[in-house]
Amino acid sequence: MRMSAILDRLEEWRDYQSGEWVARCPAHDDGKPSLWINLKTSGMVGLACRAGCAFEDIVAGMGLLPRHLFNVDAEGLVAVAEARPEPVSPFLTAGLRVWLDSLPAGEDAGPAVAYAQKRFGISPAEQGRLGLRWWPGPQPCPEWVPASFVRYPRLVVPMHDWAGVARGAQGRDLSGRCPGRWISLANPEGFEWQRYGVFPGTDPAAPWVITEGMSDPLAIVADGYNAVGVRGAALLNNDPSTLDALAAGLAGRDVRVCGDNDRSGREFTRTILAALHEREVRARRLTLPAGFKDYAVWRETR
Structure with a gap:
């Protein structure tokens, strides 16, 4: 099967970087692209939903079978290496x-x-x-x-x-x-x-807030707090080195986790909290008011 034919079965797909794409997940009501797709040099296509949808449900939502994601024709596209970079x-x-x-x-x-x-x-x-x-x-x-x-x-x-x-x-x-x-x-x-960025505020003793992406950390710093922004949140479960680095940097600090106000954001919050607790870092959930999709939007309307 051709890679272009696989991508065309997804809504709002776009390039993320060489060999990787994002799209709306077909297995849940996806308000914004939360499905990560990559093409390996072996011809295998990887899928990971930031909201935690099962692989089988994603494939079925695309109208495909798992076998269709093997021996995929790259059509000249750059594929990602099998080994961990x-x-x-x-x-x-x-x-x-x-x-x-x-x-x-x-x-x-x-x-x-x-x-x-x-x-x-x-x-x-x-x-x-x-x-x-x-x-x-x-x-x-x-x-x-x-x-x-x-x-x-x-x-x-x-x-x-x-x-x-x-x-x-x-x-x-x-x-x-x-x-x-x-x-x-x-x-x-x-x-x-690196999959995360550290954004210290002017008061190192103020709470540290972990968020998705790079917008929210800037708004958080503007409010006088410290922030960490994480990209590629859907891949964190397979990236213990990033989780270890976050835990090491946040040890002993007052930590809050604030994912976006949607299904994928709630899954992000659960993933980060579980990983930090497993590494003996105390952290709490920061819940946004209903109707605000992320911290930056909430701040803008206050």
């Missing part, structure tokens, strides 16, 4: 730092600064402290910046580790024309950018 190397980390430093910031990043202040309530000074940048649009860039990122102007959000080193980044579309509002960097062959 390594964390980005020091060379790639240095390259990311050079690229981020080359992007406009502060007064030279007017559109991005204005957007972040209006959308998330985060001041220009706080934006500078967190290293936010502006991508003006098409121009030469490293090969690990995907074409879908390059085409449109973006607010660029570095994803730092607990030591303050940027080991990934995401870009938020500012044009309103990109099908994917947030786009991640493409994983270099054999390596993977």
Whole structure:
């Protein structure tokens, strides 16, 4: 079976990065794309729903049988390696730092600064402290910046580790024309950018809130708290190294977990809480009021 034929059975599918896609899950009433799809070099297609839907239900919802997800024709698409990729190397980390430093910031990043202040309530000074940048649009860039990122102007959000080193980044579309509002960097062959970003506020003793994506952490910092944003939440169950890193960084802190206000967000919250408790980190659920899809939207309406 061809990969294009599989993707065409899904609603609102779009590229995420090389060999990976996201789409609306056919096994539940999916308000936004929460199904992650990847194509392995062996020709096998992997499926993971952020809301926790069973593999069999997802395949049935696509009108397929499990055998249809083996020996898939890649049709020239880039597939992901079978082996677990390594964390980005020091060379790639240095390259990311050079690229981020080359992007406009502060007064030279007017559109991005204005957007972040209006959308998330985060001041220009706080934006500078967190290293936010502006991508003006098409121009030469490293090969690990995907074409879908390059085409449109973006607010660029570095994803730092607990030591303050940027080991990934995401870009938020500012044009309103990109099908994917947030786009991640493409994983270099054999390596993977970090799946979470640490966003310390000005008071290290304030609560730490774990959320999905990169929007909510900015709004949380604007409210005076500390935040951790996680991308690729559907894959966390198969990524103990990320869960271990989160637990190590949050040990002894006042921790809350605040997933989006939908089925997939509630599953995200359950997954993170269970993982932290298993690693002996005390954490509590932060529940949003009904009618607000995420923390950033709730903050914007207060």
